[in-house]
Amino acid sequence: MVTDAQQAAFEAGIKFGSLYHQFAGTPISPDSTRSLETAMADAIENQPFCASVTVEIDDEAVEAAIDHENGYTELTGSLMTVEMRIEYEGVTARTRMEMEDGYPLMKLVSVDD
Amino acid sequence: MVTDAQQAAFEAGIKFGSLYHQFAGTPISPDSTRSLETAMADAIENQPFCASVTVEIDDEAVEAAIDHENGYTELTGSLMTVEMRIEYEGVTARTRMEMEDGYPLMKLVSVDD
Amino acid sequence: MVTDAQQAAFEAGIKFGSLYHQFAGTPISPDSTRSLETAMADAIENQPFCASVTVEIDDEAVEAAIDHENGYTELTGSLMTVEMRIEYEGVTARTRMEMEDGYPLMKLVSVDD
């Protein structure tokens, strides 16, 4: 009832939802972008079938989002680009989160067996 | 490069990862299981293509997990069963989180167009 | 080295940080504000010394924050008002999160023994 390609796509979605809802809201400033990128990628790569994760947080966007005396903002989808590669039973699923029309969109880029 | 069935499976995965990592860790006791079930389902049903979500938190498992003087525990996958139905471009994806060999497993049950 | 009043204030802070970082990022729309308010209050009231929690999510602010075709937004501090009463060894601490100069601020309103 479920093909390997569909299962690969499902696994890819799980990782995306996990990454986003685990880390959205994290206090962030230009001083902490690199360590958060690394920790997010390392954490999600622990999950099954997750071959690689890259997270790029946009320092300029973070700086621009800090308009408060506090000196930090909270991580949201509009501040980062995420790419993942899932490998499931010989199927490769590639995903990307990027801005589209001003909103972050989680995209299933390709599913290849 | 991506079929509607694969996209439906991807969307289903996103919802599962979102639900789990948004709400895992929530303080819970038998007094708050019903309201948390409702809020979790309502929250995730807001997401695109998410036709229905049911969350059942096991009161007895919650009670058994509370062995501390504090009187509460934290929500984990082992305390709940979750079912979702995703509708994407005429494709229906069904998912279920349940215990298997003592661990909670997120399953893609079926993808039907 | 720590007075009961200081401990009450510490406990109040824990509850505020917990509530905020557990639930910020939750998908929300006007259809799910009431159930989320109830679940948030019930969850945090499970924690020790937490006598009462009230959460009010501003439906109009939620509606205004939804400008995407998706039909939902994510919970942030600017969409809600929270009040808590902590009781610790006869000391009452009252806290409030409210907007100040356009930003949500967690305030320790009073500590009374």
Place this chain on the structure above:
Amino acid sequence: MVTDAQQAAFEAGIKFGSLYHQFAGTPISPDSTRSLETAMADAIENQPFCASVTVEIDDEAVEAAIDHENGYTELTGSLMTVEMRIEYEGVTARTRMEMEDGYPLMKLVSVDD
């Protein structure tokens, strides 16, 4: 109605609740403990009045918690020790999360002006 010492204690509590509920549930294995420790400390140090945060995740405890074929577990209070120093208007509050009777306990260690 609120002394600087009480406010320092409140700020300390906020940071503890934030750290715990932001990062509990993060997928973790011995390969990702160091990067998560760093990111947690850096993130919370962004918050106001937070002078220093140290997070130590216990690799052996993480290893022992992984008994599933998945090869990872989720971060909980029992896997880490956290220390923070809060500086508020000349008052120093020190906090520590450590295991006590088998449960993680957030402690206000001292408040000194």
